[in-house]
Amino acid sequence: MKKxxxxxxxxxxxxxxxxxxxxxxxxxxxxxxxxxxxxxAVILINQE
Numbered sequence: 001m002k003k004x005x006x007x008x009x010x011x012x013x014x015x016x017x018x019x020x021x022x023x024x025x026x027x028x029x030x031x032x033x034x035x036x037x038x039x040x041a042v043i044l045i046n047q048e
Contacts, residue, residue, distance in 0.1 A: 010042055018048035 001009070014021045024030055024039035032043060 010044060013044050013046070014042075016048075018046060020045040020047065 013019050022030075022043040022045070024037055024041040024043065026040045028039045030037050030039075030043075037043065
């Protein structure tokens with residue numbers, strides 16, 4: 001798995017049950033749990 005790209009890992013996790021994917025566009029800024037994120041970004045939430 002060390003040789004897998006982060007994008008590949010993210011894409012695989014997005015397919016899993018219990019995982020929510022949030023896409024933050026380049027013009028967006030959000031805050032999640034006190035952490036500020038400037039886009040572009042993909043945020044994965046694992047509720048498993």
